[in-house]
Amino acid sequence: MEDVRGQLKDFLEKCEEVKNCKFIMATTKIKDLLKSIVNSRTLYQLFTSVSVEFDYLTAKAQCLLDVSDGFNNKGVVILPEAAQDKLAFIFCLLVEIDRDTINFNWFLQKYFSDDGSFYGSYYAFCDLIIDNLEKIIRSVFAKELAEDGGVEAPSVEDETQPASQPDPARARMFSGISLLIAQEKQFILESSIPAEDKEAGYKMLSEIEKSLKSGNFELANALVCGYNYYILYNNSISQNVGTLFESIEEYESAE
Secondary structure, three states, X not given: XXXXXXXXXXXXHHHHHHXXXXXXXXXXXXXXXXXXXXXXXXXXXXXXXXXXXXXXXXXXXXXXXXXXXXXXXXXXXXXOOOHHHHHHHHHXXXXXXXXXXOOHHHXXXXXXXXXXXXXXXXXXXXXXXXXXXXXXXXXXXXXXXXXXXXXXXOOOHHHHOOOOOOOHHHHHHHHXXXXXXXXXXXXXXXXXXXXXXXXXXXXXXXXXXXXXXXXXXXHHHHHHHHHHHHHHHOOOOOOOHHHHHHHHHHHHHOO
16 A cells, blocks of 8 residues: 555655755755655656646746846746646646756746845745645645555646636636736736736736636726726736726626
């Protein structure tokens, strides 16, 4: 019988090693982390289940956003909201880093540049990517980590999905809204408005998406009104914002 608890603890130890290693050892430790997944049937099944239908190329376009100001080629990483999509994106990203299809040094400097050093960038990478990976696995396997014994691999969907089956048409509508929100976020980040105002707009868009996903349409409408005032006040109106508002209204009316 598979020692699920032992393999989970080994995986979590590998996460800690990635976070605590010297930068020069980072890619080696990431490789070891991925090996711990492959060597565990339970973990391998979980990561396979969340990745098999995951559109990584589309997710990269939505999650890896450019925020260049015309002088510096910078970016920001926005992880997917759903835990299963977040898990799939992180896994695929780590595989790309391991295979060197993404140059890790370039990736860190572009998306996690803080103080200009690779060390600072690497710690920022670990804070976002590895911490989220570890938290999701701890949540999904909370029972297994607390008790001994082998079990069937649980699904991360149990942690993120409602008991009832989602409506495919509404799911497609929400995916379209998520894409429009990602585009709107990038527009705000690339705008010339002050940094603190960019942050406020970005947070409003994130909360709109969360409210729609949870079905809290009253809060979503209040946030949309606030965001409408925000873009008018800052004279920062994108070509897609009208479509975004219309899509949100259509999504709510279809409930």
